[in-house]
Amino acid sequence: MSNKRTAAGERGKRHVPGSGRPALSPTGRRRLLIGSIALLAVVVLVVIPGYAAMRPAFMQRYPNMEAEYETWQTSVHAKVSCQSCHVPPTVGAQVAFAGRMLSEFYISAVFRDREIDALTTPTSSACSRCHVDLRSVSPSGDLLIPHQAHVEVLELDCVECHDYLVHAENPEGTHTPRMATCLGCHDGEQAKNACTTCHTQKAAPQSHESADWVFVHADKTAAEDCASCHGWVEDWCVECHSRRPESHAEMWRSTHRQRVAEHRNCEACHQGAFCAECHGEVPSLNFDPSLKLVE
Secondary structure: OHHHHHHHHHHOOEEOOOOOOEEOOHHHHHHHHHHHHHHHHHHHHHHHHHHHHHOHHHHHHOHHHHHHHHHHHOOOOOOOOHHHHHOOOOHHHHHHHHHHHHHHHHHHHHOOOOOOOOOOOOOHHHHOOOOOOOOOEOOOOOEEOOHHHHHHHOOOOHHHOOOOOOOOOOOOOOOOOOHHHHOOOOOOOOOOOOHHHHEOOOOOOHHHHOOOHHHHHHHHOOOOOOHHHHOOOOOHHHHHHOOOOOOOOOOHHHHHHHHHHHOOOHHHOOOHHHHHHHHOOOOOOOOOOOOOOOO
16 A cells, blocks of 8 residues: 555656656646745735734824924834834734734825824833833932832823823923923822922022022022023913912901011012002002012
């Protein structure tokens, strides 16, 4: 029986003279040709387009992604692919994204003005694939940044602070978190808001501790760079000057005379004619002619 099987197998082969190897039969050659064509088709129609569509440069063909691509090119994440951050780091999500982008390769070739919405907001799990070291202080050492407390304990998403990281500059022209963002939580109630809570090399200047700082600070702007601390928000002066002082409570109209007798400071906020509107003249009690208006 063994001889019969051998003979049957040999009938489908021809020996190539001088090679010692059996030649393929016409059926075998046809199957090999079909297999080769199928493999080539997969490479040309699936592998190459799929690879191209997964490259960040592919996003340039979408009008709504041009700005994001340009900012990505100049960011510290310029060597990180889109899906590394914007697709959840699970096998299923990554495979689904690859299939989506393969279809986008052909769809976008027909609809040139098509916009894409395939990228989701980065999750902390995506960030932690590379950022395994949770910093507790900034590289320069001037900021305390307890990432573990924020990410693991408070379970905050990284993008809640790092919203200007790659695709946009903050109003200060950098990709770092804004102080205004920090103060959204560090408001003195949810979290401490003292300068030294976060800043290792910055505290309120000694000049701010003087009793008359509220009244004389306008004269100090030429000597001190206010924006180095207060420039984190536009029109930061208005933040204080648009609010009534705590002393101006409901009964202020009837009690302010006593306060004026103690310390005359109306001109710190009010124009000289303000008092005269009610009093008929500017009160002279404790008047300091050297006090300039805060405008």
